[in-house]
Amino acid sequence: MAGSSELYSPFLSDALVILGAAGIVIPVFSRYRITPVIGFILVGLLVGPFGLGRHVFDHPWLSYITITDPEGLGVFAEFGIILLLFSIGLELSFGRLWEMRRMVFGLGSLELIVIGGSLTFILTAIGQGFTGALALGLALALSSTALVLKITKTTTPVGRAALSMLLFEDIALVPIIFLLGALAPHADADSMGNLLNTLIWGTVVVVGLLVIGRYVLPPLFALAARTKSPEVFLAASLLVVILASLATAATGLSPIVGALVAGLLIAETEYHSEVEQITEPFKGLALGVFLITIGMSIDIGVVWENLGSILIATVGVIVLKAVVTGLLLRMMGARRGTATETGILMASPSETTLIVLTAASSAQLIQPGTAMFWQIVTAIGLTVTPLLSPFGRMMARRVDGAEASHQPVEHTDEPHTIIVGFGRVGRLVADMLATHGKPYRAIDSDTDLVSEGRRRGYKVIFGNAGRGDALHRLGAEEAAAIIITMDEPVTAQRIVRKLRTQFPDLPILARARDADHAAQLYRAGATHAVPETLESSLQLSEAVLIETGAAMGPVIASIHEKRDEFRERIMKQGGLKQKPALRSGTLQDRAKA
Structure with missing residues (x-):
């Protein structure tokens, strides 16, 4: 029996908790049309060292249903972030961006710059260092693509406005992560030369990836596709992501910069749909691990002790983002109801906010305690996002006097036909x-x-x-x-x-x-x-x-x-x-x- 005891390890127990959480959280929360993001955070809160984990010493059997090695999940959590950014890159083809370029790069850039700048100014005024305030401002300015686009339809004025801003935010993740990655090795240094060196080499690597990828990826995936083996196709996809991540990491940048570049490159090939589909289960599970680690970092005691400041920060971020977004939309000619509803819908932070907060903390731009505080604020914001939608509709009716913002945009495009199989008949x-x-x-x-x-x-x-x-x-x-x-x-x-x-x-x-x-x-x-x-x-x-x-x-x-x-x-x-x-x-x- 000694051999069987050696086979058991805390790692297996942690794996059981994570797989069990995925098996319960995803179907239960999907049934009620709630994002699993919230569920994974709550699971991490429950099974982490500040939840049931604190009682393991008194009740040893709890070790079977709690995470015994939170630090050991770090590698899987980072891989989840890499796959998430890779999937965002897959959704952002250059053609799609060109079609909406005016709204995306006009309204979208204004929204991120003005909100990020306002939050940076406020945080600096209350004592946060400038680089940390900049990281927090950019992180909190992001809104949830996964939640917002599920709540609204992109055929309405509200949906189109939200989509344009969310697309720019997804694009902006590249320079944001680029900036944080460049600052990471030099957060406490005064040498501007080293920082510029990192930026220069990082730019060279990214450009090199864009050029080489256009010639290497199509034949690579064609070769994988000819095998008719999903395993080979998956291996090719992960190989591209990991190599691109390692290439950017070697210059001192964050590896998720490489993941984003890999996604953008594959999005331009005919294989992007298959890659997105075949990596989806791994992305979901790895991202779930990341979110569980976020939940494990939240100390309920800290939340209770700082409940007032946490609620003030949450409400403050939501109100600021709603007001600024609404005003920008009005300046660009949107109806009052459309501007009001879109502003409220886009007001809470995003799941990508958690990624930027983690990157900022790793770069030592903000302290771990500060990161945890804003992770709690973000988690609460994500939880209330589904409630902001009906509130936004109610406010839109009040200020507009009608439901004009929900009238579908005139859509003249004829529905398309899908052909499955493209041989001689197709x-x-x-x-x-x-x-x-x-x-x-x-x-x-x-x-x-x-x-x-x-x-x-x-x-x-x-x-x-x-x-x-x-x-x-x-x-x-x-x-x-x-x-x-x-x-x-x-x-x-x-x-x-x-x-x-x-x-x-x-x-x-x-x-x-x-x-x-x-x-x-x-x-x-x-x-x-x-x-x-x-x-x-x-x-x-x-x-x-x-x-x-x-x-x-x-x-x-x-x-x-x-x-x-x-x-x-x-x-x-x-x-x-x-x-x-x-x-x-x-x-x-x-x-x-």
Whole structure:
């Protein structure tokens, strides 16, 4: 039994607590539409050294449900931060930024600079050192992308204004982390030369990563994709993130600068959707560890002793951010109601505030006690963010006298069609949609087909439509229809069944090998299933009839009738009720048409 006792370690106990927390927090908080960020912080508070951990000495059994080695989680917490910044980089493609450049770089930059500057001035006035006040001001000026964009829709004036500011904040993380990383080795030094040296070499490395990445990443991920192995693809993704992080860390900058650069580079390739999907579980778990460590650092006793100052700081930050954001929006021509609601919604700090606070503390720009104080303020701010939304709507109605801020922005873009599989059939469908001016997006797991399609100007990305939420990322919930063209019967049925469960009213058109496969697709939930053998027979019949002198109109009409007849027979074979025919009307009506 000695061997079994050696196998047990505090690390296994800590792993059990973390995995248990993830298994409970994520589904429970998601059920009530509350961000798991809050749940992980509360778990850290409960199982940390200031929670149940303080009673382990009196009750040894508590060691099995508490974190026994908080310092040992530091590596995993840092990895969580790296993956979070990497995912932010994946969401920020250069094309997306260009479309919203005026709002993002105009309103967004003003919001961050004015709020960050105001907080820096106030904190300096109450005794905080300038560099620490600057770090705190920039950290607290950030707002929660995860929470705000879940609460509001980007088709409303409020949503568009919030999105532009949040995008700039996500971009601004690069220079913010760059600045803190550059200051980290020299926080207590007076040598400006060393600081400039770090900035110069850091800039050289970042530029080098941007240049090299554009040429190295596409063939690297193409090679990984050809293996058809998710493990190899994941390994390639983590390799890129870690190498980029190590490169920036070697210059004295923070490793998360490299993670952001890696995300931006991959976002410009056709593999970004698959990378984002395959790294999502690791990011969520590693980020959960980071948030648990934040919760463990909060001393309830300190909170109670400083309850008044904590509440004043929380309310002060929220009020300042709401007022400044609202005034800036009014200056840029927004309605009073829109400005009021957006300001209140953007008022609380962010989960990224915790990252900047941790970076500032590591750089010795602020003391650990100061970092803990503002981490508590941030945690409370995150908790009340869902409550700010209805309060903002109420205030908007009061100042505007109407709910004009919630009227959707006029959206003239036509819903797109999603093509799953981009072989010869998928390309033909894309050509026909483009010919008739219908927007589409395509996805395929064959890197050669994707590369060839993109070279020819098709809108296709690399991804596995049968795994995870790849189709969600393509906008399946807003699609006009989804067309399954892949020549993999089992996979096609699985995708159709999954889509029909998630989107009961979505038109799903699927390619079938034969009548039996078409019947299976109908049972899985396809709106239309088109057997290849049937279509080839009908096309041959049409060609021979016209060649032998039959009138084209009646021939085309009879072909359509025969197609409907076969379709009805296939559906009966599948044990389903008949659906409306693809085209209605009598043979004579079709002949006239």
